[in-house]
Every structure is written in C-alpha cells, then in structure tokens.
Amino acid sequence: MMIDRKINQQISSPEELANVAAEQLAWQAQYQHRVFVCMGTACQSVQSGAVLTALQAEIKSKARENECLVSPGGCQGNCASAPLVSVPEQDLLYQKVQLSDAEEIIEALAGKPVGRLLCDNKSDFFTMQNRVVTNHRGLLNPESIEDYIAAGGFSALLKALTDFTPEAVVQELQKSGLRGRGGAGYPTGLKWSTVAKTRAEQRYVICNADEGDPGAFMNRSVLEDYPFRVLEGMAIAAYAVGASKGYVYVRAEYPLAVERVTKAIRNAEKHGLLGNKIGSMSFDFQVEIRLGAGAFVCGEETALISSIEGGKGLPCPRPPYPAESGLWGMPTLINNVETFANVVPIISGGAEKYATIGTPTSKGTKTFALSGSIMNTGLVEVPLGTSLRKMIFDIGGGVPDGHKFKAVQTGGPAGGCIPEEHLDATIDYETLMELGSFMGSGGMIVMDDSSCMVDVAKFFMQFCAAESCGKCVPCRVGTAHMHDMLDRITKGEGTMEELGQLESLCDVVKFTSLCGLGQGAPNPVLSTLRFFKGEYLAHIVGHTCPAGVCAPVGQDIRRPTCAL
Amino acid sequence: MRVVTLKINGQEMSGRDDEDILHVAREHDIEIPTLCQLDGISEWGGCRLCLVEIEGSAKLSAACVTKVSEGMVVNTESERLAGYRKTIVEMLFTEGNHVCSVCVSNNNCELQDMSSDLKIDHISLPYRYPLRTVDASHDLFIFDANRCILCTRCVRVCDEAEGAHTWDIAGRGIQSQLVSDLHQPWGESTSCTSCGKCVEACPTGAIFEKGKAAGEMVKDAKFLVYLAEMKAEKS
Amino acid sequence: MSVRTRAARKNVAVKAPSDDKRWSIVAAVMRKHGSAQSALIETLHSVQSTFGYLDDTALAFVAHSLRIPLSKVYGVATFYSHFRLKPQGKHNCVICMGTACYIKGSARLLQRIDQKYGLKVGDTTRDNQFSLLEARCLGACGIAPAGIFDGRVLGNLASPLVESQLDNWLAESQQNEPKLP
Ligand SMILES: Cc1cc2nc3c(=O)[nH]c(=O)nc-3n(C[C@H](O)[C@H](O)[C@H](O)COP(=O)(O)O)c2cc1C
Ligand code: SF4
C-alpha cells in the first residue's frame, strides 16, 4: 500500500515550482499526524518495510486514513538502533520497532509516547551534528518528487537557470570554497571552470557513486535518501560547464540506490526538470545510470571513464585530466555524490553563508560513516574542523563493552590509523594528511584493544592486492609481496630484515605506481608502523600478538592454533 | 603543435609539444630504460621503468606518456630512480618463473638486458613461483606464460597493427594472465591470423617460434614503425 | 559461419545461441544502447541476471553482437568480480569482508563456514544448493558484520544465525530429493 499524492504537470518556471510546493504542503497539512519509517539499507535489513506496512494497515483498520499519513522516510543516522520510526510533530524517534508495536505507536500519536521504544534524540549524537547535505534527514519520502519540491527542491536549479549565467554559477562555487568530497579535496569551482573553459562540441558530467572504500556508506545513504538533490546538483553543474549529458556511475552492490536514482531520473524527466528544455529554457541535460561490476579501482576517475566506455577499469596516466579530455575524449566533469549534493545549498543559500561553516581551508560539512567498535554506529554529518575526539566520544558515544579505544581509521585503503594521542586533531583535509591519513570519502572505523594493528594493515593490503587492476608493475606485484610479508609477520615468521624490506617496498610502491590505488596502498602499513611499531616488534621478536588476534594473548603465534 | 625548449639532465634541447619526454630524450641520445614501450604501437605506461623527475613536481612521471612542455626541467638519472627501477625489475623476476639458461631468448631478452643495465646482481625479494602453463597448441608458435611480464605489447600489436585482437589480459592484479580469445588454446583461436607480429613484439621468451632451442630466438620489431608510419600516411 | 564473417556484417542482428526466450531480454538491452561497444558491461549484467552466469556461448554471442573481439569480452568479464563464469548454486550467501565487518569478526564467520560446510569463498555446495561469496562493503557497516542471503541484507550476523540459514537451504534440497522406494 502506498499512500501518496502524485502531480502530473510540467514545471517550467520558479513560479510554477512554488505553486507545486505550496499545493503539496497544503496536502501534507491536511494530515494531523505524520509518521516516517526509515527505508535505508540497515533498517530494511531488519524489516522496516514490514513495519511500514503494519503501521499503514493499523491506520486503515482504525479508519484514521484521513488524519494520519505513514510514509517511507530516509536514514535517521543511528543505524545501530534500526528499524527507526519518527514522528516529527511530537519530535520523537522510536527505535528497534517490532511489527507488534504498530498499534501502540498509532495510538500514541495524539497522546503519551511509547516510552519503551523511545530513542534519545536529544543526545550528543543528534545535537552535535550540523546537517547541510542531509538536512531533511528522515522526514522526506525519498521516492516522492512532490515531497522534495515541497521541501524546496529544484528551486536552486531554476534559480541558477533564471538568475545566473553559467560563469556566475562557477564563480559562486569558487566563492563557497567547496572541495571535492571523493577523497582528494580538489577545489570544485576550479575543476568546473577548467571543464567550462576547455573548447569542445560535447561535455559530460559524471557523478562518481562507486564508493568502493570498504567501511564507507555515506554516498549510498545520500543517493538513497536524496536522489533528487544529487540530480539537481548535477544539472546545475551541467548548466555551469555546458554539458548536455550526464552519467551516474553506481556500484552494483547498491541495488536500492540504483532503483531510487533510476526512478528519480524518470520522475524528474516527467516534470521537465531533467531532459530537454529544462525550465523551458534552451538547456538540455539527459542523465543515464551506469552500473559498476565490482572493481574498487573504478572509483578512480580515469578508470571509471574506461568502465563507462564499456571496457576494463584500467586507469590512464594523468595529465590529460578528465576535465580536459575525459569520456570519449571530451572534457568531463567528474565529482563525488556528496560534492553534487553540496551544490544545492550553495546555490540556494548563497556561497557566503555556506563558507561560514568549516575551517579556512576546508569549508562546509562532511558526512561520515561511523562504524567498528563504537556505541553509535551510523551516518553523521559534522562541520569540517570538528575534532576526532568529539566525533568519537561525544557523537559516537565512545567504545562499548568496556574496551579501550586504540585507533580510528580514516580514508579507506589509502588512509591511516590515528591513535589516542592525536584525537584532538581536527577533521580537515590538511590535518588528516599530516597524520599520515587521508580524508577519503568519509569512512571512519573505530578500533579498540581487541584489534591487532598488524592484522589491520594486512587486511588493507589484501584488499589493495585483490583490487589492483594489474596494469602497473609496482602495484600489481608490490602489493602481493607486501601482503605476503605482513602475513608472515602475523604468523611469527617475519624477521627484522624483512620489516626493513617491507618499509622500502612501501616507498617504491607509493612513488612509482600509476594511480591512486597503488600510491595509497602503503599508507595503512606506514601509518601503523609510525604509531604502532611496538605491535610489529611484538610479533617479530616476541612472537606474540598483544591484541590476541593472531593467536590468543600470551600464546606463541607460531604454533598452529584453533581459532575457534 | 609548437616547438618548446626544455632541459633534460642539464642539457638544453627543443622538441615539439606533442612529443613525449622519452622520444625527445632519445633524439638527443639520452637513454631512459623502458619495457612496455614499443615504437609503432600505442603507449601503455605500465612498467614504470621510464619514471623521471620533473622539477617542481613532487610526483614522478612516466617519460613515455608525459608530453614535453616549455621550460620543463627533467632529470632521468638519480640514486632514487635507480633504486626504484631495480626493485621494479626484481618484482618482474619474482612474479613469473624466469630460468634464463634454458630460455629461447637467452642473451636476446629485454628483461635480461634491463637487469644487466641496471646492474642487478641478486634478487632480494622472495620468488612467488606461480603455477603457469605453456601453450604449444599453435602450429607455428608457443606461448610460455612463465616468462610473460604482462607488458601488453602483444595485445597492442595484435589489436593495432594486425587488427585481430587475439590477445588480451584476463583477471586483474597478481592474477592477471594473457589469454587468447575466450581463454582457449592459442591453436584453436578463431581470430589469430598467424601473422607472428606478437612474437616480434614480445620482449622476453614468452612468445616464440616453434623449434627454437635455448638462446636461438632473436626478435626484431622495427618493422612496426614503418607499418605505423604508412598507416598514418594513408589516413 | 566463422567469427570473422559474422562480425563483419555490420548492423545485422546476430542469431541468439538458442531458442530460449530469455535471449530477447539480452538483445533488448543491447538495442537500448544502440548495440554500441560501450554497451558491453550493461549487456553482461543483463546476461548474468537472466541466466545466472556467463558461459562461453553467451560471451561469444555478446562479442559478435556488439562487434567486440572475443578476448576483450573475456578480459572484461574476468576483470570485474561481479561477473561469474561458472553456474551458481540455487541460493547464495554473501558475507561482507569490508573493514567494519572485518573488525567485527566477519573473517571468523567465513572460517566457521569453511569448517562446518567445507566451503571457501567462491565455492558452491556439491548439491548446488548454495554458493558462498564475499563482498567488499555492502554499505551496511552500521550493522556489521553484514551479509546478503538471496538478495536480503542481514546485519549483526553471528555464526548460529548464518548456520541456521544455510542449514535451511541444505534441508530444502534433501526434501526435494526423490525418495527411494
Ligand atoms: C583507487 C581510487 C578509488 C577512488 N574511489 C572513489 C570513490 O569511490 N568515490 C569517489 O567519489 N571518488 C573516488 N576516488 C577519487 C576520484 O578519482 C575523483 O578524484 C573524485 O571522484 C573526484 O570528485 P570530487 O572532486 O568531487 O572529490 C578514488 C580514487 C582512487 C585513486
Ligand atoms: S596503481 Fe594499481 S590500480 Fe593503479 S594502475 Fe597501477 S596496478 Fe592499476
């Protein structure tokens, strides 16, 4: 059962858009009570779909369809307490909701909340965040273009088309100080201006939604919850750089995101907000979706382009950068999902306002996927410049089960592990780099004293070796060698000489590999060697694993043990 | 196209801005080690032996795929580069199973030459001893995967000069392997024209003519340059 | 007809390998993309979702239809880990080996499956009931360790939960086995 209002008209001016928004708001207002059930991947995995149906059935059986509306909603952030149900007018969030709770929740709509299901939505986890990209969190039906428009959606696009020249959009982006959210933090406005300036008959816009970092799911969440916003950002970008064709490259492992984006494209086209003559202007922008097929390296921009062209995801040497010569040799703008999502608030609220958030060199907010050994796993969005300590101990709620914090890993397979003594460092591009880590796309994995840092380094090296495309020798062979060396160390077979060899291989692979995968692959080893060398020595010299991973604590790791 | 001036190893020179560092250097008798590069076919940039330092850039650049530009200051030799090159060649030796004494290309092998040019006297990385096969199903040629360094010269020559595209790399990373058609025995390939260009293009003894004994296989791929030039003339 | 002559006849639809109606789904995907070479990955996706895996016949059909060399198609099909060249079991179990899941013990889940069922990642049970696969982050790290059982994402996995699911699948096959008189 799907209770929704669907409009069927073309929207061709800001006035028409405002009318549609007003009508939708009026329609929403006729419901005294609104309830949202999270339909994100985590919540769906614990049957939030069934909870939604149960709540809707409950309303029907009580004949309250005219006053209550239960809608699918987006991710609330605290995925560990899934499934989540929110009641905005009561400012309530229910957690771990069961099918049998439906009756009580509906009954409580006008009165006293269901105490045993309440989630403390005034805790640090909720109050310390600053939501710009995910500002409607949970309270927007991700599949409803009407809801999105009612919440102000597409006004930035029509504003850009009517009030801004393409050059002015690029300037606005430059003023905002937005930097790419896909990892390296390249200034977005600068990239746009390069694409716009390169002469060509055709230009392309690509949204990089490959999100291959193991332990990161921000892009998935943004795509699932705000498919229209990402498309709106892409359309603004296309207008600014003069592109008429765009692609969203999504990994096949995200079926829900694929479905939502596909529907959103069709929906936006139906209303004249994508496709030909957007906003009745002479601006065309067609968007297609392309599926990845399980290759991490396809997140690298040149590899991604080869993959869209139908080939293997093999990176190419840069320069030329895609901004000058990309898809089918044409200038191509390629940005991350979250970068595009940030464009909308910049255009609608203005660059000055946007630039007040963050640090002098890292503007705005960033979403992070908090996971690992931490109380509040889930999706959070904080201003850049927030300290790691605040992130982990206030927002994240610290390490559970009496364990002790050991390190936080950021930046994925090209990142590093940051120990306790650096927790006061702030989260921004430069500081993380100085600590031998990397902003990456926003994965943040907390490790406690039960994680062995040599084992963690081995894990990442295995990942890189398995994901190496094989084109260049240092990455193809070097990562395999480094993995074997780390494996021998975790088995107590490593020597100090080999540790030296490992360090020098790190140097070779880092500086001679063709693309960012190989260049970043040594980082997890280098950073654990920098901060946790003692653990390596314990394995090599003492033949023990202090964390009890390679063998139970105190036992010789060389002896074959039964791990279970 | 413009003519630019640049400096390589302290020597002033000029080149066209559509030329890469490697070729401008070669024109001025400065040799940069290469393996995956072969004149007459497209550049690949995979072996990383031609890495050079460019002033003002923290990163190293592959000379075979980096175009020269005005005022560029390039350095092709340093202790650091030499060290990197040595390790990369060591990696190639440990990745496959190379037994020079019994190889058809002994003394006529680019990998062997490279290791002597770089003065590699021993291999410090552990050998990986992969399980690889020999495909002798073709009437005229043999492919010995043990000696393949995955430079893709055969893939490119077969695709670009012959137009057959019999060869490609299957898999990825350390599992990469050269295959013909749908990973069939070479002799059963429906696309192979038996032209033998891949034999000449292969830098080692991985692809060779049947009936050759150790050290007897001598290769020459210079004809590729003429082919490429004639093709360019036509279009 | 040889590969070469077939491939040379541009714009003539290549005949499907069999009468199986499902080939029309694949053909439709190719048409939708104008039978361009760039349609290769989308086409392989459609073959795999229709037939479950990519065999030589399917690869050759796609290669000829899109006029792409056989070895190139094979290269692409083996480069991407999502594509399978062997038939899969009736059911499948994917265990996430992303960082968050690894930290939360997904490697131990795999170890346990190996011990109990003798299956490693990529293997299929002898009765073809299920295949065991691994994934690199399902984007469900908030509920790590996570896995996918026949398309359904499940979180906070522990060995008993995984085993009960796998046992169910195995039991299903025993039930279906023809009973001896
Ligand atoms: C191995 C590798 C993997 C990458 N994976 C991703 C990814 O999953 N998502 C992404 O947006 N960028 C990824 N990048 C970065 C992209 O190459 C590119 O810089 C980015 O998409 C640019 O967008 P931005 O400027 O908005 O950050 C990856 C880079 C490398 C080297
Ligand atoms: S660094 Fe690794 S992934 Fe990148 S081109 Fe080289 S082999 Fe491929």
Ligand code: FES
């Ligand atoms: S010759 Fe330049 S990378 Fe191989």
Ligand code: FES
């Ligand atoms: S690491 Fe397993 S879902 Fe992300």
